[in-house]
Amino acid sequence: QxxxxxxxxxxxxxxxxxSIINCAYENTAFDxxxxxxxxxxxxxxLLIAIRPDVSEKKEGRFTISxxxxxxxxxxxxxxxxxxxxxxxxxxxxxxxxxxxxGTGTRLQVFP
Amino acid sequence: GAVVxxxxxxxxxxxxxxxxxxxRSLDFQATTMFWYRQFPKQSLMLMATSNEGSKATYEQxxxxxxxxxxxxxxxxxxxxxxxAHPEDSSFYICSGKYSNQPQHFxxxxxxxxx
Numbered sequence: 001q002x003x004x005x006x007x008x009x010x011x012x013x014x015x016x017x018x019s020i021i022n023c024a025y026e027n028t029a030f031d032x033x034x035x036x037x038x039x040x041x042x043x044x045x046l047l048i049a050i051r052p053d054v055s056e057k058k059e060g061r062f063t064i065s066x067x068x069x070x071x072x073x074x075x076x077x078x079x080x081x082x083x084x085x086x087x088x089x090x091x092x093x094x095x096x097x098x099x100x101x102g103t104g105t106r107l108q109v110f111p
Numbered sequence: 112g113a114v115v116x117x118x119x120x121x122x123x124x125x126x127x128x129x130x131x132x133x134x135r136s137l138d139f140q141a142t143t144m145f146w147y148r149q150f151p152k153q154s155l156m157l158m159a160t161s162n163e164g165s166k167a168t169y170e171q172x173x174x175x176x177x178x179x180x181x182x183x184x185x186x187x188x189x190x191x192x193x194x195a196h197p198e199d200s201s202f203y204i205c206s207g208k209y210s211n212q213p214q215h216f217x218x219x220x221x222x223x224x225x
Contacts, residue, residue, distance in 0.1 A: 034213060043117070043204045043216035044155065089154060096211050097143070101154045 002027060004092050006102030013109050019077040021105045023090035026071065030092040034099070035064065035075045038087045047088075048075070080109045112138050115207050117217030125225055126197060132190045132220045134205030140185035141207030145214065146178070149202040161188055195224045 005024045013019045023033075031052055036044035050057045050064040050073065057064045063076040077084055090102040114137040124130055134144060143162050147155040159175075161167040161182035169175045177199075179191040188207070192199055200223050206214040 036216075041219070041221070043115075043206075043218045046213055046215065049213060096208055096213055098145070098157055098160060099155075099206075099214060101156075103154050 002100050004090060004100050004102045006090050006105060008105060009103070010106045011108070013080045013107065015080065015082060015109055015111050017080050017109075019080045019084070019107055019109070020074060021088055021090070021107075022072065022074045023092075023102050024070075024072045025092045025100075027092070027100075028071070029094055030100075032093045032096050033064070033066065033073050034091050034093075035062070036089045036091065036101075038089065038104075044089060077107075080107075082109045082111055085109050113212075113215040114138050115141075115205065115215050115217040117205055117220055119220060120218060121221045121223075123223045123225060124195060127194055129191055129193045130195055130222060132192075132203055132205075132222075134188045134190070134207065134217055136186045136207040136215075139207070139209050139212075139215075141188070142185065142209055144182055144188040144205060144207045146180060146188075146190050147204045147206070149204060149219070151202075155204060158190075192222065195222070197224045200224045 034049035035047045037047050038044040048059045048062045061078045066073045088105045091099040093099045116135045118133045146158045149155045158173045159167045159169045167180035182188040202219050204219040206216040208214045
């Protein structure tokens with residue numbers, strides 16, 4: 001019940017395209033859903049986060065869509081750039097405490 | 112803002128020795144700090160949670176006597192891997208947060224045990 005399932009495992013997108021990564025959770029007590037970006041040899045950096053009282057949140061080229069009834073949320077990266085090539089992790093927690101991470105998606109954006 | 116600094120970034124040591132990793136919040140007070148471990152091409156796994164001035168809470172399967180965590184101040188937490196062995200080689204990452212604010216991560220410490 002503590003798992004967060006993430007797909008796809010890897011994603012190849014052309015420059016300018018849309019990257020979409022999906023996550024699903026089981027624990028209905030989760031109330032905080034962040035997305036992190038991680039480059040090789042670095043720690044994860046917070047990209048964007050959402051609470052379950054809204055269905056969508058947009059910050060620049062990054063959008064989270066949240067479906068509470070389906071217990072799913074997704075990250076959309078618009079106008080993907082080669083600099084976006086990284087590993088992306090979704091996560092879930094209660095009150096920003098113990099983060100349960102998804103398995104990660106390796107995104108490659110080709111020029 | 113919300114910068115977390117980890118030191119060292121990379122350490123190599125002999126089997127049987129102890130290694131200390133520091134995690135500092137540079138521009139905020141971290142009321143709670145977390146320690147994660149990440150194996151190559153895998154996700155982050157939470158090892159323990161510590162609140163300033165309290166004993167750390169360890170996740171199931173994490174040996175508290177092997178991974179000693181100290182959170183003596185609102186800006187510093189340390190992880191000591193005692194009697195390290197090659198299977199302890201991994202990427203250790205800390206994070207800190209203030210109250211209900213988001214967690215901010217350090218850049219990790221690559222630990223290699225020979």
